[in-house]
Amino acid sequence: MLELEFLIIFMILGAIIAIETKDMLSSVVAVGISGLGLSLAFLFLKAPDLAITQLVVEILCLIILIRATLRRDLPFSTSGRWYFNTTVTFVFLGAFLFLSYFILKELPSFGQPLMRVSEFYLNQGKNLTKATNLVTSIILNFRAYDTLGEATVLFTAVIGVLAVVRKIGRK
Numbered sequence: 001m002l003e004l005e006f007l008i009i010f011m012i013l014g015a016i017i018a019i020e021t022k023d024m025l026s027s028v029v030a031v032g033i034s035g036l037g038l039s040l041a042f043l044f045l046k047a048p049d050l051a052i053t054q055l056v057v058e059i060l061c062l063i064i065l066i067r068a069t070l071r072r073d074l075p076f077s078t079s080g081r082w083y084f085n086t087t088v089t090f091v092f093l094g095a096f097l098f099l100s101y102f103i104l105k106e107l108p109s110f111g112q113p114l115m116r117v118s119e120f121y122l123n124q125g126k127n128l129t130k131a132t133n134l135v136t137s138i139i140l141n142f143r144a145y146d147t148l149g150e151a152t153v154l155f156t157a158v159i160g161v162l163a164v165v166r167k168i169g170r171k
Contacts, residue, residue, distance in 0.1 A: 003103065008041070068164065129141045
């Protein structure tokens with residue numbers, strides 16, 4: 001669990017940087033780093049569906065926030081701090097790839113169920129649901145509420161994107 005504690009510290013540091021930094025663009029990037037750390041934590045905790053949903057929502061929110069921030073904070077991104085910005089970007093990218101390597105290495109090999117419930121789905125799914133596609137039977141029968149929650153999160157994110165990107169009503 002040392003990796004999970006390291007990820008939590010990584011997310012807390014990203015949040016502190018987001019709060020304490022003076023320019024908006026750096027704050028947005030730090031918030032994105034915290035969200036990517038959360039996505040890695042979900043992956044480490046054996047919840048890949050939540051990790052994927054978090055990653056999609058985080059990327060959409062990051063794109064929206066960067067677009068909104070660039071209009072207000074453009075002088076910072078064009079000032080003489082190019083070396084600092086590039087160095088910080090590569091450090092965070094390296095830390096993200098380093099953590100991703102160790103977390104992805106812990107995943108079980110393809111086709112090997114990790115938990116008893118997965119083995120139950122594989123062995124009894126077709127008999128209990130009478131569906132020809134096992135993935136569909138798991139998503140729509142055994143995990144329907146979870147799928148509904150993920151669809152709600154994605155729908156809300158898309159509505160948020162449309163609300164921010166629209167041009168009607170903007171001055």
